[in-house]
Amino acid sequence: MNRILIVLLAALYSQGVLAETHVIKEFLADPVEVVDEQGKLLREIARKDTPKQPVQVLQLNKELELVLVELAGQKVWLDTRDLRIDPPLNVTKLPCQLMPQSLAKDSNNKSTLGYGAGCNQ
Numbered sequence: 001m002n003r004i005l006i007v008l009l010a011a012l013y014s015q016g017v018l019a020e021t022h023v024i025k026e027f028l029a030d031p032v033e034v035v036d037e038q039g040k041l042l043r044e045i046a047r048k049d050t051p052k053q054p055v056q057v058l059q060l061n062k063e064l065e066l067v068l069v070e071l072a073g074q075k076v077w078l079d080t081r082d083l084r085i086d087p088p089l090n091v092t093k094l095p096c097q098l099m100p101q102s103l104a105k106d107s108n109n110k111s112t113l114g115y116g117a118g119c120n121q
Contacts, residue, residue, distance in 0.1 A: 022057040022085050024069060029082035037077055039064045045071070057085065065089075 030047035051071065058075065059068035065080045080089060 022060065022067070022087065022089065024055040024057060024067070024078075024083050025086045026084040027082060028084055032082050033079055034076045035066065035079060037061070037066070039066060039077075039079070042076075054086075060089070062089075 027047050027050040031044035032047060032050055033044055034042050036042055055069050055071070057067045057069055061067070061077075066077045067080055067083070067085070068075055068077055070076075
């Protein structure tokens with residue numbers, strides 16, 4: 001009985017530890033829109049009145065791209081387009097393309113466009 005309880009508690013604890021926590025690093029819009037859980041505008045907050053320190057995201061609504069945070073003791077929904085969130089919510093991974101081999105007639109252009117440093121090209 002005790003083993004089952006320990007396993008269940010460990011499973012619950014590990015899910016909380018492994019869950020990715022998001023933090024609002026910066027408020028980008030001025031004013032910042034406060035919305036309801038459906039995304040309808042309730043009010044606006046001036047950017048100067050927003051916290052300067054990082055704010056913990058309490059809940060995430062991926063369908064509507066909203067986050068629930070606590071500001072001034074109240075839980076409010078914010079639109080993610082007004083925020084800089086770390087780690088980013090939507091990261092698109094693009095495959096690296098193979099670079100074509102240079103030919104003699106390409107000697108005027110010594111650069112490549114559109115490839116990031118992570119592609120090792």
